[in-house]
Amino acid sequence: QLQLQESGPGLVKASETLSLTCTVSGGSISTSYYYWGWIRQPPGKGLEWIGNIYYTGKTTYVNPSLKSRVTISMDTSKNQFSLKLTSVTATDTAVYYCARRVGSSSHRDYWGQGTLVTVSS
C-alpha cells in the first residue's frame, strides 16, 4: 500500500524559505508515469494546487501565482520529493499536502495526511 508522509518545520518566519519533504513508501517515485505534487489549504479555506513534478524529475509545473517562489525537486535515492517556497508571508500559512497523480488523467489517488506550516512575523 502506497503511503506519503510530509515532513518539515511547522513554524517559519516571514520572508524566509519554507521547505517540506514528502517521503513515499510502498512504491518508487521513479515509476512511470506518475506526477508527484503539492496542494495546500489555508485554515478554514479551500484547496490550492501548488505544483507537481514528473516521475523523470525533469519536468515541473507550478501554479502561475506562485511560480516565482516555488521549486519542486526529487531525490530518487531517498524516494522523496520536496517543496521550497521562498519569501513567505502570513498568507502562506496552510496545511500542505503531498499527493500522487496518475499521468494522462485526473486520478490523484494517494495523499499524505498533511502538515500545518505557520508563518510567524
Added chain:
Amino acid sequence: QSALTQPASVSGSPGQSITISCTGSSSDIGGYNYVSWFQQHPGKAPKLMIYDVSNRPSGVSNRFSGSKSADTASLTISGLQAEDEADYYCNSYTSSSTWVFGGGTKLTVL
C-alpha cells in the same frame, strides 16, 4: 488562474439526491475531460471520489456519480447518508498545463 465556481453549501435529507455544480471555462473544464472530485472530512486529507469526469476509483460507492456539460461539471450523490456530510472540491486541468480547484461546497445532511 481563477478558482472554479462551486456553491458554498448544499443540503439534503437522508435518502435524497443532491447535485453539486462546478463551473469553469473553455480553458479548463470545457476543454478537457480531466475533472475530479474530492471529499474532505474535517481534519482529514481529501479523498478522491470521481476522476476524469465520471470514473469512480475502486472502493468508492456507486452512489457517487459525475458528469460534464460544456464548462460545468457536476457531482451527484444519491441515497444521501449521514457519512456523506463533508466538504467537496472539484479540480480541473487547464490549458496552461496546470490544475485549478473549486472553492469548495459544504454538504449538510439534514
